[in-house]
Amino acid sequence: MKTRTETDTIGPIEVPADRFWGAQTQRSLENFKIGTEKMPIAVVRAFAELKKATAIANGQLKDMDARKVTAITYAADQVIAGKLDDHFPLVVWQTGSGTQSNMNMNEVLAYIANDYLDEQGHEDVRVHPNDDVNASQSSNDTFPTAMHIATVVYAEHDLLPALQQFEATLAKKEADFKDVVKIGRTHLQDATPLTFGQELSGFRHMLATCTKMVRESLHYVRALTIGGTAVGTGLNAPIGFGAAVCEQLSKQTGVTFQPSENYFHGLTSHDELTHFHGALKALAADVFKIANDIRLLASGPRCGIGEVTIPANEPGSSIMPGKVNPTQSEALTMVAAQVLGNDATIGFAASQGHFQLNVFKPVIIYNVLQSMRLLADGLNNFHDKCLIGLEADEEKMNQYLGDSLMLVTALNPHIGYENAAHIAKKAHAEKTTLKAAAIASGLLTEEQFDQYVVPKNMIASK
Known part of the structure; x- marks a missing residue:
């Protein structure tokens, strides 16, 4: 492998010749050979957005050479466009401040910026990873x-749209089955009736509530910490730097x-992300319930509950021919478990x-982003491969409704x-x-029973 020599304050080190990072990135690669979990690409892109915004703010507030600002901006745009992903190889398990990932970005942007300056005929201008790309920052x-940029961007662009789509389809199913009366179940035992639409309305409201909690x-x-530099005092950053960067990032x-x-x-403190992930935890608990209920309602097809049918996406068994399993529910509940x-980690x-x-x-943002990605992907997949094809087996629902003993609850006001x-x-x-049994008990006539026990009259409070 061909290498080039890069130098930092520790000394010289060999870096692969075809990689754009510098000495500090290389040291991190060699010093933290732990696991396979890479710094999420969402963090890389967020860092590039930040470095672009800080360069522009430094140009405005610190009189950074306009050529350097342009070069850093150009380099950051290449990262944002996904053209340099291979040059960000660091693992999550590094210094807890994320210093090496910050320097990885600084080094790559400086490398690309200097190439850009050479192409523009500005060989006399050099961009330094610390002095320029990291100017006014720590x-x-x-x-x-x-961390915050990556979280907000991913939530708005991926997670919230997935929630909205799922909720919209549940609303449609709720309307489709608003008149289908079925038996309710509490404690896994028969209960009083409701409509299938009402049951689905509970699922829909869960998604609507979780969407509201995520947004809130x-x-x-x-809120971004940029401008605080090393300990929060803002040392080496110009007055108004944080506000200028936030405005540019927006x-x-x-x-x-x-x-x-x-x-x-x-x-x-990372209480904001902890609070935000609490909303994700609530969402995970709700989707666990939804996926589990659908799995149980679809159990069978002949020896389970079988009140609903779900799409048959793939064979379910390597030994039992014709078996179809609720695989989308299984996948989504595993997502929720993760x-x-x-x-707990966060x-x-x-x-x-x-x-x-x-x-x-690093471990906080890794887990926040993983949770969002899994929930967004899981909701989209379950929506496309299961929820859209969910149908009610009205014959089976009517059968259970007629067999249920809990319709007797309608008699309470009349016979106690x-x-x-x-x-x-x-x-x-x-x-x-x-x-x-009612007629045989002598407590009711047949006409009275038929008058009092009408399932469709038991589904809405007066």
Whole structure:
């Protein structure tokens, strides 16, 4: 492998000749050979957006050479466009401040910027990773800023659209099945009836509520720590730098950001992301419930509940011919399990802010982004491969409705709870219908039973 020699404050080190990073990135590669989890590309793109915005702000507030600003902006745009992904190889398990990922970005942008300057005939102008790309900044304020940028952008562009699509399809199914009466179930036992549309309305409202919670909690993540530099004092950054960067970032991304109200908080606390992930945890709990309910309602096809049918996407067994499994429910519930585990990691990591810095930043953002990605992908996949094709088996629903003993609840106002319980127990013990047991008890006539026990009259409160 051909190499070139790069130098940092530690000394010289060999770097692959075809890679655009410098000495500090290479040292990180050699010093942190832990796992296979790479710094998420969403963080890389967020960093590039940030470095572009800081270069422009430095040009405005610090009189940075306009040629350097243009060159850094050009280089950042290449990263944002996804043209340089291979030049960001670092793992999550590095320094807890994310310093090496910050320097990886600084080095790559400086390399590309200097090539650009050469092409423009400005060989006399050089962009330095620290002095120029990192001007007015510290890893301590850039990494948490990139964390927030990546989170807000991904949530708005991917997660929220997935939630909205899922909710819209549930609303359509709710309308389609608004008049299909079926038996309810509580404690896994028969309960009073409802419509299938009402059951689906509960799912829809879960998604609507989670969408609201995600949006509300995202508000806090829009606050950026850029401008606090090393410990929150803003040392080496010009006055108004944070506000200028936030304004520029909002223009670049189309997403609203504002400066943190307190940089000392922003460097050492990640309560905003912990709070935001709490909304993701709530969403995970709800999608777990939805996927599980659909799996149980579709169980069978002959020896389970079988009230709904779901698409047959692939063979379900390597030994049992014709078997079809609820694989989309299984995948989505595994996603939910992962998100719930991620929340435990994030909560613990966020508690580790010591003095002026939390040094668990990479693992926090890795888990936040993984949760969002899994939920967005999982919801989209379940929507396309299962939810759209979900149908009610009305014949089966009617069968269970007619067999249920809990329709006896409609008799409570007329004959009392204890008498109604006697009828239900009699029907169950003698394996007869409720109607037959009621008539045999002498408490009701056939006409009275037919008048009082009407399932469609039991589905809405008066």
